[in-house]
Structure formats: structure tokens, C-alpha cells
Amino acid sequence: MEVKVKNPWHRPVVIFLMAVVAVGIVIMVSISVVQHKPLPQKYKYGIVLDAGSSHTSVFIYKWPAEKENNTGMVQQHHTCNVKGKGISSYFDKPHGAGASLEECMKEAKEKIPAHRHSETPVYLGATAGMRLLKMEDEMASEKVLTSVAHSLKTYPFSYQGARILSGQEEGAFGWITVNYLSENLRKPAGTLGALDLGGASTQITFVPQQIIESSDNSIDFRLYGNDYHLYTHSFLCYGKDQALKLAMAEKLRSTPDKTDAILLRDPCFHPGYNTTKTLESVNTPCMKPLKMPKEQFSHVGLGNWSQCQESIRKVFNTSHCPYSGCSFNGVFQPTVEGKFGAFSAFFFVMDFLNLKNDSLDKTKQRLAMYCSTPWQKIVQDHPKVKEKYLSEYCFSATYILTLLEHGYNFTSDNWNDIKFIKKIGDSDAGWTLGYMLNLTNMIPAEDPDKPLMPHGGYVTFMILFSLLILVLIIMAYIYFRRFTKTAQKDII
Numbered sequence: 001m002e003v004k005v006k007n008p009w010h011r012p013v014v015i016f017l018m019a020v021v022a023v024g025i026v027i028m029v030s031i032s033v034v035q036h037k038p039l040p041q042k043y044k045y046g047i048v049l050d051a052g053s054s055h056t057s058v059f060i061y062k063w064p065a066e067k068e069n070n071t072g073m074v075q076q077h078h079t080c081n082v083k084g085k086g087i088s089s090y091f092d093k094p095h096g097a098g099a100s101l102e103e104c105m106k107e108a109k110e111k112i113p114a115h116r117h118s119e120t121p122v123y124l125g126a127t128a129g130m131r132l133l134k135m136e137d138e139m140a141s142e143k144v145l146t147s148v149a150h151s152l153k154t155y156p157f158s159y160q161g162a163r164i165l166s167g168q169e170e171g172a173f174g175w176i177t178v179n180y181l182s183e184n185l186r187k188p189a190g191t192l193g194a195l196d197l198g199g200a201s202t203q204i205t206f207v208p209q210q211i212i213e214s215s216d217n218s219i220d221f222r223l224y225g226n227d228y229h230l231y232t233h234s235f236l237c238y239g240k241d242q243a244l245k246l247a248m249a250e251k252l253r254s255t256p257d258k259t260d261a262i263l264l265r266d267p268c269f270h271p272g273y274n275t276t277k278t279l280e281s282v283n284t285p286c287m288k289p290l291k292m293p294k295e296q297f298s299h300v301g302l303g304n305w306s307q308c309q310e311s312i313r314k315v316f317n318t319s320h321c322p323y324s325g326c327s328f329n330g331v332f333q334p335t336v337e338g339k340f341g342a343f344s345a346f347f348f349v350m351d352f353l354n355l356k357n358d359s360l361d362k363t364k365q366r367l368a369m370y371c372s373t374p375w376q377k378i379v380q381d382h383p384k385v386k387e388k389y390l391s392e393y394c395f396s397a398t399y400i401l402t403l404l405e406h407g408y409n410f411t412s413d414n415w416n417d418i419k420f421i422k423k424i425g426d427s428d429a430g431w432t433l434g435y436m437l438n439l440t441n442m443i444p445a446e447d448p449d450k451p452l453m454p455h456g457g458y459v460t461f462m463i464l465f466s467l468l469i470l471v472l473i474i475m476a477y478i479y480f481r482r483f484t485k486t487a488q489k490d491i492i
């Protein structure tokens with residue numbers, strides 16, 4: 001007798017099994033779609049106060065709670081400019097320094113979700129204004145720091161300290177910020193040098209191609225598995241406000257001694273500019289005290305760019321250099337190398353004068369024209385700009401050109417390697433972000449290995465896949481048992 005064994009694959013149960021597989025796939029796909037749909041992000045926050053010589057700014061940063069070790073993840077969430085001058089200006093009334101922060105810190109409370117307050121670190125870093133105050137009157141600088149520390153502790157955040165940064169730290173953290181934001185740190189491509197011009201100091205930081213001959217100017221980092229050997233220098237007293245004082249004092253010292261009226265004829269100010277100023281406004285711990293028979297003098301503009309540059313060159317001492325190469329004042333500097341981001345006052349000034357994109361020669365020509373423009377016309381053309389800023393743009397831009405060309409030794413060939421920048425993406429260029437990244441250990445020394453898929457997706461995938469296989473095995477087992485029984489019956 002011929003035994004006819006039925007083909008199991010033609011039975012309805014096969015259709016059922018296929019349906020189960022199809023449903024399994026649909027579930028897997030739907031879950032993975034849901035998994036990857038952008039969920040409302042959970043952010044963590046950090047606050048850094050930049051207590052500069054001219055003013056204080058509060059920066060609030062945020063980053064996705066689970067991705068803090070990736071470059072480019074930390075963004076600026078909010079900034080607030082503290083009203084009034086920098087904290088060092090409160091040397092004679094230290095309580096005022098802490099009180100001045102109140103408005104911006106209240107704003108920070110509103111901008112950060114309440115449930116994150118207690119874990120949000122707050123750091124205050126003071127720069128050149130406080131360095132100068134410390135040189136002049138250490139007690140006063142301590143009182144100011146105590147006052148701001150006391151004030152910051154009254155907020156619901158996690159207070160992490162208020163201190164004066166060294167010039168090296170200021171330069172290095174500025175470099176970390178610009179390279180973190182440009183996502184240069186996890187790529188083999190080159191890095192961006194950092195040029196920062198403040199009110200009281202200026203910093204230059206870059207990766208040189210020469211050996212660094214003085215240990216004071218060398219900083220080493222290991223970030224994301226790469227070693228960086230940086231050159232950095234901070235020139236105290238060479239920020240644009242202090243440099244203006246140095247340059248004015250230099251001219252005042254060489255004005256003929258007259259007992260009746262002191263007249264400072266200044267090529268760095270516009271023709272027609274004529275204001276009475278006090279000696280006190282020029283004196284600074286950056287130089288020997290100026291002594292004059294009178295406390296007041298007339299500051300009169302001449303509007304002559306080349307004379308202005310000549311006068312500014314006098315504040316850079318290039319007569320001695322104990323190394324193979326120097327910038328000025330006997331400070332070692334390797335040849336500038338690669339592209340640079342120039343921020344803070346480098347940007348404010350060059351942006352206002354629309355001088356960010358010209359060649360060096362063209363920049364000089366246009367600036368010479370600007371400096372010779374009568375003061376009255378300048379005021380007429382810019383009725384809304386603060387008169388103090390307005391009167392100083394000619395000096396400031398001439399100072400910037402002189403510092404870059406005759407101080408740091410940029411030439412017309414590499415002038416366009418300098419990019420005048422304010423922000424990278426949504427975040428300001430400056431030392432604050434680098435400072436926070438460093439103190440929160442958010443830039444690991446070694447490159448974290450990237451997993452193939454995100455953890456959540458991986459777990460979902462594994463569970464579903466295992467379930468599907470289990471269901472299939474069970475179905476197959478049941479089906480084959482039934483089939484064997486039916487086949488046996490048919491034989492009987």
C-alpha cells in the first residue's frame with residue numbers, strides 16, 4: 001500500500017506561523033521607531049560667572065543628561081550681563097560685589113528647572129581686573145572674593161568656588177572652548193588657536209611647531225585620546241583699557257611740563273575730540289604713578305593713524321629677547337601657526353568697524369580713513385553707541401593691529417588666518433565653557449568607545465528578538481507534533 005505523507009507546509013498552520021512572524025516584525029519596527037522618536041530631552045545644567053575686569057557675565061550651559069562625554073554636546077542655554085562694572089571696582093565697598101550678582105542669579109533660578117537646581121554646579125572665575133587688585137591690595141581682593149562667594153552660596157545651586165584664574169588657565173580654557181565648539185578635539189584635523197582681548201589682559205594660545213623654550217608658556221592636555229602640547233601667554237596690562245592708559249601715560253610723560261594747563265594731543269582720537277580727564281583715570285598698578293602739577297588735563301584728538309600706531313608701538317618693548325624668538329617684553333613666542341579665532345574685544349572692535357574680512361593693507365587704509373573722520377561726524381553717524389566706546393574705536397583697532405602685527409608677529413600673508421568671532425554655533429567664545437568642561441570632567445582623557453546602538457534600542461531589540469524565536473520554536477514544536485500524529489493515523 002502507498003503511504004501518502006501530507007506536505008506540512010501547505011497547511012493553514014503555516015499561514016498562522018507566517019502571521020506570527022509578520023506581527024513580530026511589525027512590533028519590532030514600531031518599538032524601534034518609538035524608541036528613536038526624539039523624546040523630550042533631559043538636560044543637566046552648569047553655571048559659570050565670568051568676573052572680568054570691565055564687567056561680569058553669567059553663563060548657563062546645558063547638556064543632554066546621558067551624553068555628557070561627547071564633544072559638541074554642551075550648549076549655551078542663557079547668558080546674563082551683570083549691571084555695572086566688574087567686581088574689582090568694588091574694592092572699597094566689597095559688599096556691593098556680591099549684591100551686584102543678584103539680578104542675574106535670580107534669572108538663573110528661573111531659567112533652570114527647579115528639580116535640577118541642587119545638582120547644578122556654580123563656578124565664579126575672576127580674571128585680570130582681580131589680578132591687578134590683588135597686586136595692589138591683596139586684602140581688598142580677598143574681601144571682594146568673600147563677598148561674591150557669600151552671595152553665590154545663598155542660591156539653591158551647588159556652589160563650587162570663586163577664585164582668580166591664572167593667565168595660563170584663562171588662555172588654555174579659551175583654547176579648549178573654541179576647539180570643543182568647533183568639534184576639532186575628536187578629529188585628526190588641526191586645531192584653532194585662541195586670541196582673547198579683554199579690558200585688562202590679552203591671551204594668545206596655539207599648538208606650535210617649535211619647541212616651547214620657557215616652561216611658563218607650556219601646557220599639556222590629553223583629551224579624547226589625543227595629546228596636545230600648547231603654547232600660551234597672558235599679557236597682564238595689555239587688555240584694551242589698560243593699554244589705552246599705558247599709551248596715554250606715555251604721551252603725558254613726554255608733554256612739556258606746564259603749570260597752567262596740561263594738554264594731551266592724541267593721534268589715536270578723532271579730530272575735534274576734546275574732553276577734560278583726570279590723572280586718576282589714567283593711573284593704574286600697571287605703571288609707575290604719573291605725577292603732574294595738576295589733577296586734570298585736556299585730551300584733544302588729532303586723528304592720525306600712523307602717528308597713533310607709532311605711539312602704541314612704544315608700549316611694546318622689543319629691545320631684548322632671551323629666547324630664539326619673542327613677542328614683546330622678553331616673552332618667548334614660537335612663530336604663529338595655523339588658523340586662529342580672535343574673540344571678545346578683538347571681535348567687538350573689528351565688527352563695529354566692519355574690518356573683519358579685509359587684507360592687512362586694506363584694513364590699515366580703511367582704519368586710517370576712519371581715524372581721520374571728525375569726531376562730530378562720528379557722533380552724528382552713531383547716536384546710539386556709548387560715547388566712551390565710540391571715542392575709543394580708533395585707538396582700539398590701531399592697538400589690535402599693532403598687537404597682532406608687531407606684538408605676535410602676524411604678517412600680511414597669514415592675516416586672513418585670523419577669524420574674528422563672537423560665537424561658535426550658539427555658544428560664546430571665551431574661557432568659561434572650557435573651565436566648566438574641565439571642572440566637571442566632561443572631556444575624558446581617552447576617547448570613549450561608541451556602542452553599536454543606543455542602550456535602550458539594544459535592550460528592546462534583544463528582548464523582542466528572543467521572544468520571537470521562543471514563539472517560533474513553540475509553534476514549530478506544536479505543529480510538528482500534530483503533524484506526526486496525523487501522519488501516523490493516516491498510516492494506520
Ligand SMILES: O=P(O)(O)OP(=O)(O)OP(=O)(O)OC[C@H]1O[C@@H](n2cnc3c(O)ncnc32)[C@H](O)[C@@H]1O
Nearest residue numbers: 052053054055127128198199200201239344345348
Ligand atoms: O578679560 P578681562 O581683561 O578681565 O576683561 P573683560 O572680560 O571684562 O573684557 P571683555 O572681553 O568683556 O571686554 C573687553 C573690552 O571690550 C569692551 N567692550 C565690550 N563691549 C564692547 C563693544 O560693543 N564695543 C567696544 N568695546 C566693547 C569692554 O569695555 C572691555 O574694555
Ligand SMILES: [Ca+2]
Nearest residue numbers: 052127198344
Ligand atoms: Ca575676559
